[in-house]
Amino acid sequence: MLKTAFNRYINNFKGFSREIWILTIITFINRAGTMVLPFLSKYLKEDLHFSYGEVGWIMVAFGMGSMLGSWLGGKLSDKIGFYKVMVFSLFSSGVFFFILQYITSFWGLCLGMFSIMTLADMFRPAMFVSLGAYAKPENRTRSLTLVRLAVNLGFAAGPALGGLIIMGMGYKGLFWVDGTSCIVAILIFAILVKEKKKASYQDPHATILAAASVFKDKIFWLFLYVSFVTAMIFFQLFTTLPLYHSEMFGLSEFQSGLLLTLNGLLIFALEMPIVSYFERKKVQKLKVILWGSLLMSLSFYTLLVNVWAGILIISMIFISIGEILAFPFSNTFALSRAPKGHEGRYMALYTMSFSLAHIVSSKAGLEIIAAFGYQINWLVMGTLGVTAGFCCIWLQKLLKTENSLV
Structure with a gap:
């Protein structure tokens, strides 16, 4: 066995x-x-x-x-x-x-x-x-x-x-x-x-007007919002959450580090089998990203239960599985959306959404905590994840419309 x-x-x-x-x-x-x-x-x-x-x-x-x-x-x-x-x-x-x-x-x-x-x-x-x-x-x-x-x-x-x-x-x-x-x-x-000059493959299901500028690709910009939000709430893992571990539950740096190690171990053990399964089943990428963003939301909503330190482990499991579902497939979606010769521009904006999320995540999280406390921050982050989920549903409808027009 x-x-x-x-x-x-x-x-x-x-x-x-x-x-x-x-x-x-x-x-x-x-x-x-x-x-x-x-x-x-x-x-x-x-x-x-x-x-x-x-x-x-x-x-x-x-x-x-x-x-x-x-x-x-x-x-x-x-x-x-x-x-x-x-x-x-x-x-x-x-x-x-x-x-x-x-x-x-x-x-x-x-x-x-x-x-x-x-x-x-x-x-x-x-x-x-x-x-x-x-x-x-x-x-x-x-x-x-x-x-x-x-x-x-x-x-x-x-x-x-x-x-x-x-x-x-x-x-x-x-x-x-x-x-x-x-x-x-x-x-x-x-x-x-x-050196290999050009990408040899483009997703046959990607329907893009090759002449259009990346700045006119409305579907891609809505997708960038989803990427930004999922990255922003994920980066709380390295900014506000370690402070919360210490201030709310008195965890040491070592104990907080063990929670981050759990994130790494879950990704190491589960990400490749989960991604392989969805690839084999040919599940639509946006559907997987939707589930990922909702699980990330759930991880912050669970933190509203602040009377038991064990909730930190449950929250970490939710955010780790959310990360496994959201990030690999969002990356592939971004690359498959790019017309030939424009891959760099598309991936630039995709990676910029993560850089911006890194800047905003710590600043916004810490400001909310300073003004309203940790509970409100978890509520805001969880709700942002839900908006990303709704955007994924909207994107699926827009893609269906786009494919029917081509």
């Missing part, structure tokens, strides 16, 4: 091209190496002694750089190809990490964070476009899931390694390791993967 279950799980990882496996490995190296980010606010506050207000502005510069980088990465992927953008992005951001440790002034760090995130986040839309080029048509969503798995494993390993490096070498050590990991990852990619 156990052997059958294990073999079935392993079968979900079969059928990928060599390039997708290499892309997965370099993504893991890069994400595990991105250790500065979880400790950034701590570094700015404790090591450089900035005020909370100054730390906030530096993080805003961080988010704005991320948005610009996402847009540039997509635009350049269409102009010069995703391969060159990926190589330039990781190599230059690796070098910039070495430089960043020597910048200690407030305005210098605002400019430095803006610059490094512009360079680093050019990689994301280019990498998504590369999946369209290197993945086999029948497993594009699974290929994305494999790369997401690498991101999550890297994200799980990075903070632990980062903590050890801080203990042994101090914060400066993080910048050296971060920079080196970026350069090593992209060298592996450049040596082992040959």
Whole structure:
């Protein structure tokens, strides 16, 4: 019985091209190496002694750089190809990490964070476009899931390694390791993967007027709202929820970390089998995204029951399964919506919706908590998720109308 279950799980990882496996490995190296980010606010506050207000502005510069980088990465992927953008992005951001440790002034760090995130986040839309080029048509969503798995494993390993490096070498050590990991990852990619000019596949069910600008694609903009909202409520996991764990239930950093580890373990164990199941059954992507957004909503509504610490585990299970359903399929929908030659622009706006969500999530959540308390914040976040669900139903109707006109 156990052997059958294990073999079935392993079968979900079969059928990928060599390039997708290499892309997965370099993504893991890069994400595990991105250790500065979880400790950034701590570094700015404790090591450089900035005020909370100054730390906030530096993080805003961080988010704005991320948005610009996402847009540039997509635009350049269409102009010069995703391969060159990926190589330039990781190599230059690796070098910039070495430089960043020597910048200690407030305005210098605002400019430095803006610059490094512009360079680093050019990689994301280019990498998504590369999946369209290197993945086999029948497993594009699974290929994305494999790369997401690498991101999550890297994200799980990075903070632990980062903590050890801080203990042994101090914060400066993080910048050296971060920079080196970026350069090593992209060298592996450049040596082992040959450049492929264009995505070889487009979703046959995607009905798009190829001549239309991305800014006139109303269906895509409504979809971007869904992406923004699901990302915004998900990012509460790293901003307001750790504070809630401590202030409401007295959880230590270690206990709070264990809850985040549960999120990583659920994704590792369940995401690939769930995505494979929906791909095999050919379930409409928007239907899966709808269920994902509603489960995320439910995770925040359950937090309204604030008399028992066990509710935090139940909430984490709901948001993790919601993430598994929403994010891989929303990514594939965005890529399948793009006309040939416009993939970069579409994926740029998609990744920008996540960057914007990152900026808005912490600011909005903390402001609501300061003014009205945690309960109102959970109510607002849950309700936002429900609006995303209604938008998914609206999108399904718009797509039906669009398909009938073509």
